[in-house]
Amino acid sequence: MNEILKTIKSRRSVRAYTEQQISQEDLSTILEAATYAPSGMGLQTWHFTAIQNGAVLEELNEKIKGAFAKSDEPRLQERGHSQTYCCYYHAPTLVIVSNEPTQWWASMDCACAMQNIFLAAKSLGIGSCWINQLGQTCDDPDVRAFLTKLGIPENHRVYGCAALGYAAAAPVKEKKLAEGTVTIIK
Template identity: 35%
Template sequence: MNEVINAIKTRRSIRRFRPEQIKEEEIQTIIEAAIHAPSGHNEQPWHFTVIQDKELIDHFSRVTKKLMAESEIEWIAAMGRNERFHLFYNAPTIIVVSGRKDAYSALIDCSAATQNMLLAAHSLGLGACWIGLTSFLFKIEEEVKKFSLPDGYEPFFTVALGYPDPAKQPRPIERKRNVVNYIK
């Protein structure tokens, strides 16, 4: 099968990682894939913050979980209360994806870049998970400052990255098929 189609079809969200750090060249390849995403008006309005400080990653997980625990949405509150839950699944690297506030379509462009990162990671044999729940963390200005973003950028989501734990990996999931209509 075509390699790109194969990567798209076999990628899964990875939530169990080996503890060792990934290689710098792997991060570079993943970022390279991200910056080749399409963007509205070709603005390329993204910024990527690579975080590998375990204490800081754990801190972000703790702060986010505290906020999640106060959510009115019960499944989010339950995750926030779950002592065993780590927001980034103890991944050794996280990458915060931020967008330029005044760009034409920053959120969409950053989403495209994020999907490229997930596919690139998978094609390199790495595991990755898109973490949208960091939206709770991003409401706290004092925490966002820790990303040292360039002026005029705001964080949208995070990608957790690491080598997948071979003992525990997800199987393919059923995809909804009845999602197409043709007009000829």
């Protein structure tokens, strides 16, 4: 089997990380892979913000928890009031992927870029996990102000984040394919 297919088949979400930071070279490689994803009309309206500062990551998590605490949904309120909740699983790096919401393909462009991030990370021995919480909370005024402070364009919406780091333990979950998910018509 070729290396790309091996990478695709072996990649799993990592939700427990060591404190070891990924190198600048690996981060640059991963971000470059993101920019090679397809984009609608080739416009590349996306933006990638990589955070490797622990204090900034903690402050971002607190802003997200603050937005959750205001939610009408009990599950989100619980997360918002939790002392231990960390939306990015304490990964040492978080990449925020945003785009102009006026482009109808914005979410699809970001999803393609995120997949490239995950596959590039896996190929470098780096664990990853898709993080949704910032996409749910990016319109909260406190969260939005913080995102703007981080340099995320004010006209952008967050479509996903990638937690990146070295797995604290090897993911062992076997991939079970659901029956009936593929149809071939000839």
